[in-house]
Amino acid sequence: MTNTDIKIQDIGEFGFIRSIMDNCHFSSEKLVKGIGDDCAVIGPYEDKLFLITTDLLVEDVHFTWGKISPEHLGQKAVAVNLSDIAAMGGKAIHLFLSLAIPKSTRVKDLHSIYRGIKTMCERYGVNILGGDTSASPDRLMINVSVLGEVNEKEVLYRDGARPGDGIYVTGTLGDSAAGLKLLKRELSAPETLANSLIKTHNLPVPCLETGRMIARTRMASAMIDLSDGLLADLRHICEASDAGANLYHSGLPLSPELEALSEINNFDPHDLALSGGEDYRLLVTVPRKYASSFQKTFETEKLAHIYLIGEITRPNRITVLMPDGIEKQLDTKGFEHFISP
Amino acid sequence: MTNTDIKIQDIGEFGFIRSIMDNCHFSSEKLVKGIGDDCAVIGPYEDKLFLITTDLLVEDVHFTWGKISPEHLGQKAVAVNLSDIAAMGGKAIHLFLSLAIPKSTRVKDLHSIYRGIKTMCERYGVNILGGDTSASPDRLMINVSVLGEVNEKEVLYRDGARPGDGIYVTGTLGDSAAGLKLLKRELSAPETLANSLIKTHNLPVPCLETGRMIARTRMASAMIDLSDGLLADLRHICEASDAGANLYHSGLPLSPELEALSEINNFDPHDLALSGGEDYRLLVTVPRKYASSFQKTFETEKLAHIYLIGEITRPNRITVLMPDGIEKQLDTKGFEHFISP
Numbered sequence: 235m236t237n238t239d240i241k242i243q244d245i246g247e248f249g250f251i252r253s254i255m256d257n258c259h260f261s262s263e264k265l266v267k268g269i270g271d272d273c274a275v276i277g278p279y280e281d282k283l284f285l286i287t288t289d290l291l292v293e294d295v296h297f298t299w300g301k302i303s304p305e306h307l308g309q310k311a312v313a314v315n316l317s318d319i320a321a322m323g324g325k326a327i328h329l330f331l332s333l334a335i336p337k338s339t340r341v342k343d344l345h346s347i348y349r350g351i352k353t354m355c356e357r358y359g360v361n362i363l364g365g366d367t368s369a370s371p372d373r374l375m376i377n378v379s380v381l382g383e384v385n386e387k388e389v390l391y392r393d394g395a396r397p398g399d400g401i402y403v404t405g406t407l408g409d410s411a412a413g414l415k416l417l418k419r420e421l422s423a424p425e426t427l428a429n430s431l432i433k434t435h436n437l438p439v440p441c442l443e444t445g446r447m448i449a450r451t452r453m454a455s456a457m458i459d460l461s462d463g464l465l466a467d468l469r470h471i472c473e474a475s476d477a478g479a480n481l482y483h484s485g486l487p488l489s490p491e492l493e494a495l496s497e498i499n500n501f502d503p504h505d506l507a508l509s510g511g512e513d514y515r516l517l518v519t520v521p522r523k524y525a526s527s528f529q530k531t532f533e534t535e536k537l538a539h540i541y542l543i544g545e546i547t548r549p550n551r552i553t554v555l556m557p558d559g560i561e562k563q564l565d566t567k568g569f570e571h572f573i574s575p
Numbered sequence: 576m577t578n579t580d581i582k583i584q585d586i587g588e589f590g591f592i593r594s595i596m597d598n599c600h601f602s603s604e605k606l607v608k609g610i611g612d613d614c615a616v617i618g619p620y621e622d623k624l625f626l627i628t629t630d631l632l633v634e635d636v637h638f639t640w641g642k643i644s645p646e647h648l649g650q651k652a653v654a655v656n657l658s659d660i661a662a663m664g665g666k667a668i669h670l671f672l673s674l675a676i677p678k679s680t681r682v683k684d685l686h687s688i689y690r691g692i693k694t695m696c697e698r699y700g701v702n703i704l705g706g707d708t709s710a711s712p713d714r715l716m717i718n719v720s721v722l723g724e725v726n727e728k729e730v731l732y733r734d735g736a737r738p739g740d741g742i743y744v745t746g747t748l749g750d751s752a753a754g755l756k757l758l759k760r761e762l763s764a765p766e767t768l769a770n771s772l773i774k775t776h777n778l779p780v781p782c783l784e785t786g787r788m789i790a791r792t793r794m795a796s797a798m799i800d801l802s803d804g805l806l807a808d809l810r811h812i813c814e815a816s817d818a819g820a821n822l823y824h825s826g827l828p829l830s831p832e833l834e835a836l837s838e839i840n841n842f843d844p845h846d847l848a849l850s851g852g853e854d855y856r857l858l859v860t861v862p863r864k865y866a867s868s869f870q871k872t873f874e875t876e877k878l879a880h881i882y883l884i885g886e887i888t889r890p891n892r893i894t895v896l897m898p899d900g901i902e903k904q905l906d907t908k909g910f911e912h913f914i915s916p
Contacts, residue, residue, distance in 0.1 A: 242685060243678040250682070251708060254689050258703035260696055261668065265704075274704035276669060276722075279620035288720065290673040290707045327602065328617060332631040332673075332718045337584040341591070344583060348595050355601055362599035363606075363615035366631045366718075367592060377673045377707075377718040379629065381617075 270474065271392050272321035272459060278386045285382040285389075287318035293373035301417045304343040306436045307376070308350025314461065315380040316358060316440035317514045321459035322391070323449025324384035326360045326442065332377040334370035347376070358442060388449040390457040390518075395475035399455050399519040401544040402528075404444050406489040407464055408503055409434040411510020421499045430491050438514040444538040445516055451531050453524035460513040467517055468544075468552060475519075481508075481544035481554045483562075508554070519546055611815065612733050613662035613800060619727045626723040626730075628659035634714035642758045645684040647777045648717070649691025655802065656721040657699060657781035658855045662800035663732070664790025665725035667701045667783065673718040675711035688717070699783060729790040731798040731859075736816035740796050740860040742885040743869075745785050747830040748805055749844055750775040752851020762840045771832050779855040785879045786857055792872050794865035801854040808858055809885075809893060816860075822849075822885035822895045824903075849895070860887055 242250060255269050266283060267275035273285035291297060291311050302310070312329065319326045331351065335344065355362055360380065413435030415421040416428045423431070441459070448454050456475060460467050464486075472479055486507040496503035520528045525542075532540040547553075554562045583591060596610050607624060608616035614626035632638055632652050643651070653670065660667045672692065676685065696703055701721065754776025756762040757769045764772070782800070789795050797816060801808050805827075813820055827848040837844035861869045866883075873881040888894075895903045 240682040241678065242676050242680045242682055245682060250676075250685065253682075253686070257693070258696075261700045261702055263668075265669075265702055268702060268704045269706075274669070274671070276704075286669070286671060286704065286722070288671050288673050288705065288707045288718075290675055290709045290718065292675045292709050292711050292716075294712045295675075295710045327604070328606075328615070328627070330615070330627060330629050330720060332629050334631055334633045334636075334716055335583050335591075337582065339583045341581040341583055341586060341594075344591065345594070352598070355599075359602045361602055361606055361609060363609045363617070363627065365610075365629045368631045368633050369636045370633050370716075371635045371714055373712055373714070375633075375675060375711075375716055377629075377631065379671060379720050381627070 267391065272318040273324070273382070275322070275389065281386050282383045283386050283389055285319055285322050285324045285384055286379065287315050287382075288377065288379040289314045289318070291376045293375065302436045304346035305350040305353070308347035309354050309437055311376045311378045312351050312354035312360075313438045313440045313514065315378045316354070316360075316442055317438065317459040317461065319380055319382035320440050320442045320445030321457050321516060322382070322384055323388050323445050323457065324382040325446065326358055326380050326382045328361045328363045328381040329355055330363060330379040331365035333365070333367045334375040335367060336370050336372055336374060339374065358440075384449065388452060390449055390454055392456055392458050392471050392474035395456040395471050395477050395519040395546045396521065397477060397546055397548045399521050399546040400525050400542050401468070401479060401481070401546060402518050402520060402540050403460070403464070403487065403515050403543055404441055404518070404538045404540055405513070405515040406487045406492065407460070407513050407515065408492050408506030408510045409489050410438065410512040410514070411506045412492050412495050414512070421495060423495050423498055427491055427494055431495065435512065438512060440514060441516045441538065447531065447535055447537055448516065448518055451528060453528045454518045454520050456519045458517050460515045460517055461511060463509045463511040464513070464517070465508050465552060466511070471517065471519065472550065472552060475546070476550065478547040478549040479544055479552045480547050481552065483554050484557045485541065485543045487539070487541040487543070608732065613659040614665070614723070616663070616730065622727050623724045624727050624730055626660055626663050626665045626725060627720065628656050629718065629720040630655045630659070632717045634716065643777045645687035646691040646694070649688040650695050650778055652717045652719045653692050653695035653701075654779045654781045654855065656719045657695070657701075657783055658779065658800040658802065660721055660723035661781050661783045661786030662798050662857060663723070663725055664729050664786050664798065665723040666787065667699055667721050667723045669702045669704045669722040670696055671704060671720040672706035674706070674708045675716040676708060677711050677713055677715060680715065699781075725790065729793060731790055731795055733797055733799050733812050733815035736797040736812050736818050736860040736887045737862065738818060738887050738889045740862050740887040741866050741883050742809070742820060742822070742887060743859050743861060743881050743883055744801070744805070744828065744856050745782050745859070745879045745881055746854070746856040747828045747833065748801070748854050748856065749833050749847030749851045750830050751779065751853040751855070752847045753833050753836050755853070762836060764836050764839055768832055768835055772836065776853065779853060781855060782857045782879065788872065788876055788878055789857065789859055792869060794869045795859045795861050797860045799858050801856045801858055802852060804850045804852040805854070805858070806849050806893060807852075812858065812860065813891065813893060816887070817891065819888040819890040820885055820893045821888050822893065824895050825898045826882065826884045828880070828882040828884070
């Protein structure tokens, strides 16, 4: 294979992003953060920073007709972006929408997608300010960009984690991945159980209020939202912070639904908790000295549960501490779009 | 046809946009302009307004491999967005890029696209701050969003045109549409002539400096960039300003290249000037009292030519005044994506 024949499937999404990340800045005025965090950050304007994030949903890559209703699709397209704003401790303000629409798309379905988008925007007080619509030869594509803001003193990045910091997540893990496997019929379950997990996959809830609360405490050292899978996203934190991590296998929070599903289908639910993507929980690191008052804040505010799942370490690798005392170096690969199996 | 069967091709792009434009604002804080102009406008922050625009390029809708080089495609994806910033009198600052990439895409071609994007960003001092990449089942899609800024006192909208204002364009019209027809082999020409017009189509030049200069004069009443075609974009101005327009058929600026092409292929070049899209010139309206000093500014600054092509009128329709004195009500439809022929 010569150099010119290399396909995107050979180097993967992150490989491609790394290869284009250099020399992207041609003006440094009011620029705080470019590529490499959940959002780009610019400012300050007055005492606020602006956050900008973009997510793309492509038919037959991120969703399939018949597996998600048009309205839920619209909601999800917004939720995944709001989750990125949440990961910086921010508040979402404005939304921009691009749609590439096959000619044969029913206007009714488009309006349902749009109703889903509006539902989410209304819920979180986000304006829909514009975008672009275009024809598409065959597949629907939805690109959503969201502009948010955060108090300059409260913003949280990926690169602040330090050895000794506790690693927390704001909810159970693996449910969304289980829902996806049910949709793909790779797993099976009674209807009520299946519907519950599928709903978690199709209708993620962005942790905006929880993210704001964490930011306001000013105790956290780093934050990210879990979209690629716990191991992959923790790796993003570790790489940005030049650190490693120990994860407590038995500390991974599992929902009763995922546990029930794993019993029926005879698999270890921790695998989905570690590597399944699209949890859209927040992963946050907190210096040990704040651990107890940080956890107390969660008890007081009752917005979400918080689970201690590990500790930031010095060496640049992620180790999973098994209940039997064995240390496991796990494959940190989360969901990557282009790599051929 | 029942209501639920209506397809997007039945109502068209603008029909769909109109149907979703209501009730899009759930917070009015610092919101100046939502859907309905070249950019959304928020602020002020200090004395600046922010401009945000988004454009989507879809393979086999907006471009076809083999008809445009990857590098030019990257340049064009940026240029069409910068043109929207120019239309508000703004300066482009930050860019966000989403790519949906078929697995089999050559990394070399992606890097060429990216080089084109960087070339434009470097030329105009625009930072590339992030975005999203995803797999695509078959076709490449490029979504670019640009954030710009403009002095609060200089911003120009579509809705400020008043009866009596002169209508100006900042360059010749119809060349891009001619280039597209040559690419599609609907017209033919000697190689040098064809290449020149095709280049105009593939490598539009955003009128950022000209737009800034017009804004600084504070003489203009409205501005838009010509992307959908002169008649369609003038109609946007007229609708937003609740006005009509007379266009001087003989005043439409034509390039020598377009005139040569029209002679070879025996068509009226004015038709392309009126209805061909993607000119990416600025259309600007100026009250009569400023006409002479406005034109003098262009002579002094030598950034671009300016052509008087008509006048804003009271009634809500667009009339083309033919050289023989006949008034023609022309079809105002520019390029619309979804309507089936």
